[in-house]
Amino acid sequence: MDTNMSERPVIEITGARKLFGAVKALDGADFAIAPGECVGLVGHNGAGKSTLVNVINGGLGLNEGQITLSSGQVSSDFSIRVARAQGIRCVFQELSLCPNLSVVENMRIAHSGLSGPGWRSQARSMVDELLDKIFPGHGIDSGRAVSELSIAQRQMAEIAIAFSSHGAPTALVILDEPTSSLDASRAEQLIAYVKTFNAAGGAVIFISHILGEVLDVSDRIVVMRDGKVVSDKPSSAFTVGSLVQAMGSVAAESAGRRTVAKRAVSEAPVIAFPRERDAVEFEAFKGELVGLAGLSGHGQTQLIVDLFMSVSGDWWARREPVAAFVAGDRIVDGVFPIWSILLNMTIAVLGRWQRFGLTDRAQEAEYGRTWHEKIGIRTPNLDHPILSLSGGNQQKALFARALGTSAPLVLMDDPMRGVDIGTKQDVYQMLREEADSGRTFIWYSTEMDEVCVCDRVYVFREGRIVRELEGDAVSEENILAASFGERVA
Amino acid sequence: MKTLFSADSLRILVPAFSLAALLAAVFYLQPRTMSYMGLNLMFNLAVPIALATIAQMLIIAVNDLDLSIGAFVSFAACVTATFLESDPLIGLIILAAAVGVYALMGVVIYLRNLPAIVVTLGMSFVWSGLAVLLLPSPGGSAPEWIRAIMTSRPPFVPMAIIASVLIAIVAHLIVMRSSFGVVMRGVGGNSRSVERAGWSVVKVRAMTYALAGTFAVIAGIVLVGLTTAADANIALRYTLLSIAGVILGGGEFVGGRVSPIGAVIGALTLTLAASFLSFLQISPDWQIGVQGAILIIVLAIRLLLNRRERREKRA
Numbered sequence: 001m002d003t004n005m006s007e008r009p010v011i012e013i014t015g016a017r018k019l020f021g022a023v024k025a026l027d028g029a030d031f032a033i034a035p036g037e038c039v040g041l042v043g044h045n046g047a048g049k050s051t052l053v054n055v056i057n058g059g060l061g062l063n064e065g066q067i068t069l070s071s072g073q074v075s076s077d078f079s080i081r082v083a084r085a086q087g088i089r090c091v092f093q094e095l096s097l098c099p100n101l102s103v104v105e106n107m108r109i110a111h112s113g114l115s116g117p118g119w120r121s122q123a124r125s126m127v128d129e130l131l132d133k134i135f136p137g138h139g140i141d142s143g144r145a146v147s148e149l150s151i152a153q154r155q156m157a158e159i160a161i162a163f164s165s166h167g168a169p170t171a172l173v174i175l176d177e178p179t180s181s182l183d184a185s186r187a188e189q190l191i192a193y194v195k196t197f198n199a200a201g202g203a204v205i206f207i208s209h210i211l212g213e214v215l216d217v218s219d220r221i222v223v224m225r226d227g228k229v230v231s232d233k234p235s236s237a238f239t240v241g242s243l244v245q246a247m248g249s250v251a252a253e254s255a256g257r258r259t260v261a262k263r264a265v266s267e268a269p270v271i272a273f274p275r276e277r278d279a280v281e282f283e284a285f286k287g288e289l290v291g292l293a294g295l296s297g298h299g300q301t302q303l304i305v306d307l308f309m310s311v312s313g314d315w316w317a318r319r320e321p322v323a324a325f326v327a328g329d330r331i332v333d334g335v336f337p338i339w340s341i342l343l344n345m346t347i348a349v350l351g352r353w354q355r356f357g358l359t360d361r362a363q364e365a366e367y368g369r370t371w372h373e374k375i376g377i378r379t380p381n382l383d384h385p386i387l388s389l390s391g392g393n394q395q396k397a398l399f400a401r402a403l404g405t406s407a408p409l410v411l412m413d414d415p416m417r418g419v420d421i422g423t424k425q426d427v428y429q430m431l432r433e434e435a436d437s438g439r440t441f442i443w444y445s446t447e448m449d450e451v452c453v454c455d456r457v458y459v460f461r462e463g464r465i466v467r468e469l470e471g472d473a474v475s476e477e478n479i480l481a482a483s484f485g486e487r488v489a
Numbered sequence: 490m491k492t493l494f495s496a497d498s499l500r501i502l503v504p505a506f507s508l509a510a511l512l513a514a515v516f517y518l519q520p521r522t523m524s525y526m527g528l529n530l531m532f533n534l535a536v537p538i539a540l541a542t543i544a545q546m547l548i549i550a551v552n553d554l555d556l557s558i559g560a561f562v563s564f565a566a567c568v569t570a571t572f573l574e575s576d577p578l579i580g581l582i583i584l585a586a587a588v589g590v591y592a593l594m595g596v597v598i599y600l601r602n603l604p605a606i607v608v609t610l611g612m613s614f615v616w617s618g619l620a621v622l623l624l625p626s627p628g629g630s631a632p633e634w635i636r637a638i639m640t641s642r643p644p645f646v647p648m649a650i651i652a653s654v655l656i657a658i659v660a661h662l663i664v665m666r667s668s669f670g671v672v673m674r675g676v677g678g679n680s681r682s683v684e685r686a687g688w689s690v691v692k693v694r695a696m697t698y699a700l701a702g703t704f705a706v707i708a709g710i711v712l713v714g715l716t717t718a719a720d721a722n723i724a725l726r727y728t729l730l731s732i733a734g735v736i737l738g739g740g741e742f743v744g745g746r747v748s749p750i751g752a753v754i755g756a757l758t759l760t761l762a763a764s765f766l767s768f769l770q771i772s773p774d775w776q777i778g779v780q781g782a783i784l785i786i787v788l789a790i791r792l793l794l795n796r797r798e799r800r801e802k803r804a
Binding site for chain 1: 666668671672674675677678679681682683684685686687688744745746
């Protein structure tokens with residue numbers, strides 16, 4: 001390795017800013033990684049980790065900021081293609097191989113240069129060799145379709161494909177939760193390989209919710225919070241405890257929360273959902289705001305869906321619904337995009353004004369007016385299409401849809417994604433009032449300030465509930481500690 | 490044992506067994522079909538259907554559906570029976586332009602994020618209209634060369650069988666073996682991951698549509714070679730036959746899981762099913778219904794096998 005080369009970072013990003021609507025995903029972050037270095041990247045939900053990763057691999061453009069390539073040249077049109085030509089590869093958190101293709105054929109997708117006669121045998125020998133090197137005894141037949149492999153095998157195959165090089169040498173590999181489906185011994189094999197890869201001059205960015213692993217593998221750890229890099233030190237300067245502390249913000253006043261009146265011991269929960277795998281049994285009581293916390297994708301949505309399924313009818317809708325659902329991913333399972341705001345609000349309760357199979361329009365409009373005022377949707381006319389509203393106001397219409405039902409239980413799947421702070425305050429207020437009048441809310445949120453509003457919080461890790469926090473114990477520090485699997489001493 | 494009954498080999502085995510069973514039944518009912526002439530007569534018309542089925546399969550491989558195949562093959566047949574016969578150069582230019590339109594359709598569907606079903610349904614009326622303009626009433630004549638190819642009598646194996654095998658091999662090489670085919674199926678399987686690897690998805694889709702258009706054009710030419718004349722409605726039923734053929738042959742509507750060999754077998758099975766029903770002396774009025782029933786039965790068998798396999802995998 002040329003010593004001059006190794007002094008230049010593989011990639012350097014300065015003053016990165018990226019906005020998604022009102023949300024600042026990156027707010028002036030600086031990041032650089034040198035050849036032969038392994039950098040751990042940690043932070044809670046929404047800290048900007050995935051945005052930063054997507055900027056580095058060329059998938060997202062910046063609103064502001066500068067990207068410098070290893071040649072020292074400032075790149076004005078950084079894209080996936082440029083990133084790949086620089087030798088930047090990425091293993092994504094969710095499986096990103098083509099399941100219908102074999103491992104060998106996925107190599108072809110990853111390396112556009114692999115073509116011409118004999119590409120198959122070339123790809124096969126490349127990927128087999130790397131798999132043997134990284135995960136000895138992997139048992140993967142690289143000629144088989146990815147969909148026929150086990151989850152762990154798929155992840156191993158994806159990692160091997162990312163480290164393989166054809167044409168441009170692999171300079172930087174981003175591993176986003178690479179060990180989430182691997183058992184401990186496989187994870188150790190990966191960490192050992194990362195170290196040999198580093199020794200040969202390759203750079204690695206390592207993202208994991210298992211902080212012990214990050215401390216073990218990285219030379220340097222970058223902690224992100226609110227789109228900024230808040231700490232950037234050699235990993236020897238961190239412990240698990242100090243990392244958790246660095247991820248949290250200064251303990252904010254949890255103004256929204258009230259002191260919960262002591263529940264009678266005998267009080268029966270509105271809903272209980274015991275599952276064998278949980279460390280704490282899930283229960284929710286009348287008039288409660290129950291939060292589901294933890295890193296995103298650790299089983300919270302699954303619990304909400306299971307809960308909803310367990311109380312709703314199989315074939316026929318129930319006359320009096322037990323649970324109403326507020327979707328978080330508005331576009332996928334929230335709004336009816338070509339309908340008006342009013343129709344979007346009334347779909348859940350349409351049966352009320354039915355006469356001879358027809359809807360009484362006047363009553364429907366009256367209902368719309370009531371909720372328009374009550375919930376403060378910012379529009380002059382409810383007959384406008386739903387998509388004319390801002391994201392936050394669309395979400396208010398969806399809240400109106402759920403709250404208008406008689407359901408005593410409201411399930412919310414991270415409903416405030418991409419909603420501005422003003423709307424959030426309105427909604428907190430409304431939830432609080434509804435809870436006081438006896439409704440129960442189960443609220444999955446990826447945002448810390450929202451979780452801290454809740455009366456009681458279940459923290460998830462790896463698909464199970466690992467901790468229950470109540471009252472004053474609901475704090476950012478405790479939630480972080482539980483979701484990263486360590487107790488702060 | 491394990492590889493023989495894996496999902497991929499089942500994809501081929503089920504349609505192959507269905508074809509063999511149907512063929513055995515036909516031979517039993519009408520032993521005279523077990524001859525050079527008999528086989529040729531039974532499978533002759535399967536050749537253009539097999540080509541159209543491959544075209545449909547390519548579109549399905551990238552998670553779209555083409556409802557204009559039938560109208561497009563009819564249009565290609567009309568061009569073959571008129572321009573390609575009288576002015577070969579102009580005929581070729583028209584057919585090449587039609588393939589270009591197919592590529593463009595693939596681009597528009599992707600860039601504007603339109604449902605392929607709607608776009609191709611609309612286009613089917615355009616192709617039908619153009620075909621009627623070319624041949625308001627049935628007529629035209631087949632170019633000499635294609636007539637010669639389609640009526641040739643190679644020794645031992647009838648032309649229809651040779652052509653079907655050839656189509657299956659060529660399509661298999663393109664879709665399953667070539668490096669382009671891998672990327673194409675990758676787009677069907679996980680288009681985001683293909684994009685993240687630095688490929689231009691729009692280019693891949695344009696090429697896929699162009700390739701489908703090419704196969705459909707060849708289907709039209711071959712059809713005229715068999716029938717010697719064309720008509721604007723000659724191949725309208727190919728749309729549904731081709732979709733049924735792909736599914737019968739082990740393809741799936743989404744996920745880039747297709748099988749070219751299976752698709753050809755599926756097309757042969759559908760053609761044979763019609764002969765089988767005539768030999769059973771079922772009136773033509775009922776034939777379409779029975780054909781549908783055969784399709785449902787084969788799909789049900791496949792579903793059962795898939796489900797059992799999934800259960801075994803979980804255990």
